[in-house]
Amino acid sequence: MKHRPKLRSVVTTLALVTGAFLAPGFGVLSSAGDAFAATKITHATATSMFSQVGITWSSSGGCSNRNVATCTSFDQLNLTSAQGAQTLKRATGCALNITGGTETGHASGTYSHWNGYKLDYGKNTCVTNYIKNTFTYIGVRGDGSPQWQSGSGNVYADEGNHWDVTYYNCGGC
Incomplete structure:
Protein backbone atom coordinates (compact mmCIF):
# COMPACT_ATOMS: atom_id res chain seq x y z
CA MET A 1 0.00 0.00 0.00
CA ALA A 38 -12.22 3.13 -9.28
CA THR A 39 -13.20 2.33 -5.69
CA LYS A 40 -16.85 1.20 -5.76
CA ILE A 41 -19.32 1.75 -2.92
CA THR A 42 -22.70 0.31 -1.98
CA HIS A 43 -26.07 2.03 -2.14
CA ALA A 44 -26.13 2.18 1.66
CA THR A 45 -22.70 3.83 1.85
CA ALA A 46 -23.64 6.40 -0.79
CA THR A 47 -26.96 7.32 0.86
CA SER A 48 -25.17 7.72 4.17
CA MET A 49 -22.62 10.03 2.58
CA PHE A 50 -25.37 12.05 0.89
CA SER A 51 -27.42 12.32 4.09
CA GLN A 52 -24.38 13.64 5.98
CA VAL A 53 -24.39 16.81 3.86
CA GLY A 54 -28.11 17.19 3.18
CA ILE A 55 -28.27 15.75 -0.35
CA THR A 56 -31.61 14.13 -1.17
CA TRP A 57 -32.44 11.58 -3.84
CA SER A 58 -35.60 10.49 -5.56
CA SER A 59 -36.78 7.78 -7.92
CA SER A 60 -39.71 7.81 -10.32
CA GLY A 61 -40.24 4.15 -9.41
CA GLY A 62 -39.75 4.64 -5.68
CA CYS A 63 -36.98 2.02 -5.62
CA SER A 64 -33.21 1.49 -5.62
CA ASN A 65 -32.76 -1.67 -7.72
CA ARG A 66 -29.81 -1.15 -10.07
CA ASN A 67 -31.40 -3.39 -12.70
CA VAL A 68 -34.65 -1.39 -12.97
CA ALA A 69 -34.54 1.78 -15.08
CA THR A 70 -37.19 3.63 -13.03
CA CYS A 71 -35.18 3.20 -9.81
CA THR A 72 -32.37 5.42 -8.55
CA SER A 73 -29.51 3.21 -7.42
CA PHE A 74 -26.07 3.98 -6.08
CA ASP A 75 -24.78 0.39 -6.06
CA GLN A 76 -21.33 0.33 -7.68
CA LEU A 77 -21.06 4.13 -7.60
CA ASN A 78 -17.46 5.35 -7.63
CA LEU A 79 -16.40 6.74 -4.26
CA THR A 80 -15.09 9.84 -6.03
CA SER A 81 -18.54 10.43 -7.58
CA ALA A 82 -20.18 10.38 -4.14
CA GLN A 83 -17.45 12.66 -2.80
CA GLY A 84 -17.93 14.93 -5.82
CA ALA A 85 -21.63 15.24 -4.95
CA GLN A 86 -20.67 16.19 -1.40
CA THR A 87 -18.21 18.77 -2.74
CA LEU A 88 -20.88 20.28 -4.99
CA LYS A 89 -23.35 20.49 -2.12
CA ARG A 90 -20.80 22.14 0.20
CA ALA A 91 -19.61 24.57 -2.48
CA THR A 92 -23.06 25.69 -3.61
CA GLY A 93 -25.11 25.52 -0.43
CA CYS A 94 -27.99 24.74 -2.79
CA ALA A 95 -30.68 22.10 -2.42
CA LEU A 96 -29.34 19.08 -4.29
CA ASN A 97 -31.58 16.17 -5.31
CA ILE A 98 -30.13 13.18 -7.15
CA THR A 99 -32.52 11.74 -9.73
CA GLY A 100 -30.21 9.27 -11.47
CA GLY A 101 -27.38 7.03 -10.36
CA THR A 102 -25.98 3.70 -11.48
CA GLU A 103 -29.25 2.12 -12.57
CA THR A 104 -29.74 0.65 -16.03
CA GLY A 105 -31.32 2.74 -18.76
CA HIS A 106 -28.68 5.44 -19.24
CA ALA A 107 -26.28 5.75 -22.16
CA SER A 108 -23.37 3.31 -22.17
CA GLY A 109 -19.67 4.10 -22.29
CA THR A 110 -16.59 4.08 -20.11
CA TYR A 111 -17.58 7.18 -18.12
CA SER A 112 -21.23 6.16 -17.76
CA HIS A 113 -23.86 6.00 -15.06
CA TRP A 114 -23.61 2.19 -15.02
CA ASN A 115 -19.85 2.36 -14.46
CA GLY A 116 -20.29 4.75 -11.52
CA TYR A 117 -18.98 7.98 -13.04
CA LYS A 118 -22.25 9.90 -13.42
CA LEU A 119 -25.02 11.32 -11.31
CA ASP A 120 -28.11 13.24 -12.43
CA TYR A 121 -29.40 16.17 -10.38
CA GLY A 122 -32.79 17.81 -10.53
CA LYS A 123 -32.49 21.37 -11.79
CA ASN A 124 -33.10 24.40 -9.63
CA THR A 125 -32.11 28.04 -10.05
CA CYS A 126 -29.47 27.91 -7.32
CA VAL A 127 -27.56 24.95 -8.81
CA THR A 128 -27.94 26.16 -12.39
CA ASN A 129 -26.64 29.65 -11.55
CA TYR A 130 -23.70 28.20 -9.63
CA ILE A 131 -22.66 25.91 -12.50
CA LYS A 132 -23.05 28.53 -15.23
CA ASN A 133 -21.37 31.32 -13.23
CA THR A 134 -18.53 29.30 -11.69
CA PHE A 135 -17.49 26.71 -14.26
CA THR A 136 -16.15 27.09 -17.80
CA TYR A 137 -18.47 26.63 -20.75
CA ILE A 138 -16.88 24.01 -23.02
CA GLY A 139 -19.41 23.69 -25.82
CA VAL A 140 -22.16 21.35 -26.82
CA ARG A 141 -21.87 17.59 -26.64
CA GLY A 142 -23.03 15.27 -29.44
CA ASP A 143 -26.62 15.11 -28.20
CA GLY A 144 -26.93 18.91 -28.16
CA SER A 145 -26.49 19.35 -24.41
CA PRO A 146 -24.40 22.41 -23.43
CA GLN A 147 -21.56 21.58 -21.03
CA TRP A 148 -19.53 23.31 -18.33
CA GLN A 149 -16.31 22.02 -16.79
CA SER A 150 -15.24 22.58 -13.20
CA GLY A 151 -11.68 23.53 -12.32
CA SER A 152 -11.05 19.93 -11.27
CA GLY A 153 -12.17 18.57 -14.65
CA ASN A 154 -15.65 17.25 -13.86
CA VAL A 155 -18.22 17.93 -16.59
CA TYR A 156 -21.75 19.26 -16.06
CA ALA A 157 -24.16 18.78 -18.99
CA ASP A 158 -27.50 20.57 -19.10
CA GLU A 159 -29.90 17.90 -20.37
CA GLY A 160 -32.96 20.15 -20.18
CA ASN A 161 -34.79 18.92 -17.09
CA HIS A 162 -31.71 17.82 -15.13
CA TRP A 163 -27.93 18.13 -14.82
CA ASP A 164 -25.91 15.10 -15.97
CA VAL A 165 -22.56 15.23 -14.17
CA THR A 166 -19.50 13.15 -15.04
CA TYR A 167 -17.16 12.81 -12.09
CA TYR A 168 -13.57 12.07 -13.01
CA ASN A 169 -12.57 12.97 -9.45
CA CYS A 170 -14.01 14.20 -6.16
CA GLY A 171 -13.85 17.86 -7.14
CA GLY A 172 -11.24 18.88 -4.60
CA CYS A 173 -12.63 17.02 -1.61
Whole structure:
Protein backbone atom coordinates (compact mmCIF):
# COMPACT_ATOMS: atom_id res chain seq x y z
CA MET A 1 0.00 0.00 0.00
CA LYS A 2 2.70 2.53 0.84
CA HIS A 3 4.15 2.15 -2.68
CA ARG A 4 0.99 3.35 -4.43
CA PRO A 5 1.71 7.11 -4.31
CA LYS A 6 5.11 6.51 -5.86
CA LEU A 7 3.61 4.23 -8.51
CA ARG A 8 0.85 6.76 -9.22
CA SER A 9 3.54 9.40 -9.75
CA VAL A 10 5.46 7.09 -12.09
CA VAL A 11 2.30 6.28 -14.07
CA THR A 12 1.40 9.97 -14.34
CA THR A 13 4.93 10.82 -15.48
CA LEU A 14 4.88 7.97 -18.00
CA ALA A 15 1.55 9.20 -19.36
CA LEU A 16 2.94 12.71 -19.77
CA VAL A 17 6.12 11.49 -21.47
CA THR A 18 4.32 9.11 -23.84
CA GLY A 19 1.38 11.41 -24.51
CA ALA A 20 -1.09 8.88 -23.14
CA PHE A 21 -4.40 10.16 -21.77
CA LEU A 22 -5.23 9.73 -18.11
CA ALA A 23 -8.63 10.96 -17.01
CA PRO A 24 -8.51 13.20 -13.95
CA GLY A 25 -8.84 11.09 -10.79
CA PHE A 26 -8.00 7.87 -12.60
CA GLY A 27 -8.72 5.81 -9.51
CA VAL A 28 -6.65 3.57 -7.33
CA LEU A 29 -4.38 0.74 -8.35
CA SER A 30 -6.28 -2.53 -8.35
CA SER A 31 -5.24 -5.39 -6.11
CA ALA A 32 -3.90 -7.12 -9.21
CA GLY A 33 -1.45 -4.24 -9.52
CA ASP A 34 -1.73 -4.03 -13.28
CA ALA A 35 -4.77 -1.88 -13.99
CA PHE A 36 -6.46 1.17 -12.58
CA ALA A 37 -9.96 0.79 -11.18
CA ALA A 38 -12.22 3.13 -9.28
CA THR A 39 -13.20 2.33 -5.69
CA LYS A 40 -16.85 1.20 -5.76
CA ILE A 41 -19.32 1.75 -2.92
CA THR A 42 -22.70 0.31 -1.98
CA HIS A 43 -26.07 2.03 -2.14
CA ALA A 44 -26.13 2.18 1.66
CA THR A 45 -22.70 3.83 1.85
CA ALA A 46 -23.64 6.40 -0.79
CA THR A 47 -26.96 7.32 0.86
CA SER A 48 -25.17 7.72 4.17
CA MET A 49 -22.62 10.03 2.58
CA PHE A 50 -25.37 12.05 0.89
CA SER A 51 -27.42 12.32 4.09
CA GLN A 52 -24.38 13.64 5.98
CA VAL A 53 -24.39 16.81 3.86
CA GLY A 54 -28.11 17.19 3.18
CA ILE A 55 -28.27 15.75 -0.35
CA THR A 56 -31.61 14.13 -1.17
CA TRP A 57 -32.44 11.58 -3.84
CA SER A 58 -35.60 10.49 -5.56
CA SER A 59 -36.78 7.78 -7.92
CA SER A 60 -39.71 7.81 -10.32
CA GLY A 61 -40.24 4.15 -9.41
CA GLY A 62 -39.75 4.64 -5.68
CA CYS A 63 -36.98 2.02 -5.62
CA SER A 64 -33.21 1.49 -5.62
CA ASN A 65 -32.76 -1.67 -7.72
CA ARG A 66 -29.81 -1.15 -10.07
CA ASN A 67 -31.40 -3.39 -12.70
CA VAL A 68 -34.65 -1.39 -12.97
CA ALA A 69 -34.54 1.78 -15.08
CA THR A 70 -37.19 3.63 -13.03
CA CYS A 71 -35.18 3.20 -9.81
CA THR A 72 -32.37 5.42 -8.55
CA SER A 73 -29.51 3.21 -7.42
CA PHE A 74 -26.07 3.98 -6.08
CA ASP A 75 -24.78 0.39 -6.06
CA GLN A 76 -21.33 0.33 -7.68
CA LEU A 77 -21.06 4.13 -7.60
CA ASN A 78 -17.46 5.35 -7.63
CA LEU A 79 -16.40 6.74 -4.26
CA THR A 80 -15.09 9.84 -6.03
CA SER A 81 -18.54 10.43 -7.58
CA ALA A 82 -20.18 10.38 -4.14
CA GLN A 83 -17.45 12.66 -2.80
CA GLY A 84 -17.93 14.93 -5.82
CA ALA A 85 -21.63 15.24 -4.95
CA GLN A 86 -20.67 16.19 -1.40
CA THR A 87 -18.21 18.77 -2.74
CA LEU A 88 -20.88 20.28 -4.99
CA LYS A 89 -23.35 20.49 -2.12
CA ARG A 90 -20.80 22.14 0.20
CA ALA A 91 -19.61 24.57 -2.48
CA THR A 92 -23.06 25.69 -3.61
CA GLY A 93 -25.11 25.52 -0.43
CA CYS A 94 -27.99 24.74 -2.79
CA ALA A 95 -30.68 22.10 -2.42
CA LEU A 96 -29.34 19.08 -4.29
CA ASN A 97 -31.58 16.17 -5.31
CA ILE A 98 -30.13 13.18 -7.15
CA THR A 99 -32.52 11.74 -9.73
CA GLY A 100 -30.21 9.27 -11.47
CA GLY A 101 -27.38 7.03 -10.36
CA THR A 102 -25.98 3.70 -11.48
CA GLU A 103 -29.25 2.12 -12.57
CA THR A 104 -29.74 0.65 -16.03
CA GLY A 105 -31.32 2.74 -18.76
CA HIS A 106 -28.68 5.44 -19.24
CA ALA A 107 -26.28 5.75 -22.16
CA SER A 108 -23.37 3.31 -22.17
CA GLY A 109 -19.67 4.10 -22.29
CA THR A 110 -16.59 4.08 -20.11
CA TYR A 111 -17.58 7.18 -18.12
CA SER A 112 -21.23 6.16 -17.76
CA HIS A 113 -23.86 6.00 -15.06
CA TRP A 114 -23.61 2.19 -15.02
CA ASN A 115 -19.85 2.36 -14.46
CA GLY A 116 -20.29 4.75 -11.52
CA TYR A 117 -18.98 7.98 -13.04
CA LYS A 118 -22.25 9.90 -13.42
CA LEU A 119 -25.02 11.32 -11.31
CA ASP A 120 -28.11 13.24 -12.43
CA TYR A 121 -29.40 16.17 -10.38
CA GLY A 122 -32.79 17.81 -10.53
CA LYS A 123 -32.49 21.37 -11.79
CA ASN A 124 -33.10 24.40 -9.63
CA THR A 125 -32.11 28.04 -10.05
CA CYS A 126 -29.47 27.91 -7.32
CA VAL A 127 -27.56 24.95 -8.81
CA THR A 128 -27.94 26.16 -12.39
CA ASN A 129 -26.64 29.65 -11.55
CA TYR A 130 -23.70 28.20 -9.63
CA ILE A 131 -22.66 25.91 -12.50
CA LYS A 132 -23.05 28.53 -15.23
CA ASN A 133 -21.37 31.32 -13.23
CA THR A 134 -18.53 29.30 -11.69
CA PHE A 135 -17.49 26.71 -14.26
CA THR A 136 -16.15 27.09 -17.80
CA TYR A 137 -18.47 26.63 -20.75
CA ILE A 138 -16.88 24.01 -23.02
CA GLY A 139 -19.41 23.69 -25.82
CA VAL A 140 -22.16 21.35 -26.82
CA ARG A 141 -21.87 17.59 -26.64
CA GLY A 142 -23.03 15.27 -29.44
CA ASP A 143 -26.62 15.11 -28.20
CA GLY A 144 -26.93 18.91 -28.16
CA SER A 145 -26.49 19.35 -24.41
CA PRO A 146 -24.40 22.41 -23.43
CA GLN A 147 -21.56 21.58 -21.03
CA TRP A 148 -19.53 23.31 -18.33
CA GLN A 149 -16.31 22.02 -16.79
CA SER A 150 -15.24 22.58 -13.20
CA GLY A 151 -11.68 23.53 -12.32
CA SER A 152 -11.05 19.93 -11.27
CA GLY A 153 -12.17 18.57 -14.65
CA ASN A 154 -15.65 17.25 -13.86
CA VAL A 155 -18.22 17.93 -16.59
CA TYR A 156 -21.75 19.26 -16.06
CA ALA A 157 -24.16 18.78 -18.99
CA ASP A 158 -27.50 20.57 -19.10
CA GLU A 159 -29.90 17.90 -20.37
CA GLY A 160 -32.96 20.15 -20.18
CA ASN A 161 -34.79 18.92 -17.09
CA HIS A 162 -31.71 17.82 -15.13
CA TRP A 163 -27.93 18.13 -14.82
CA ASP A 164 -25.91 15.10 -15.97
CA VAL A 165 -22.56 15.23 -14.17
CA THR A 166 -19.50 13.15 -15.04
CA TYR A 167 -17.16 12.81 -12.09
CA TYR A 168 -13.57 12.07 -13.01
CA ASN A 169 -12.57 12.97 -9.45
CA CYS A 170 -14.01 14.20 -6.16
CA GLY A 171 -13.85 17.86 -7.14
CA GLY A 172 -11.24 18.88 -4.60
CA CYS A 173 -12.63 17.02 -1.61
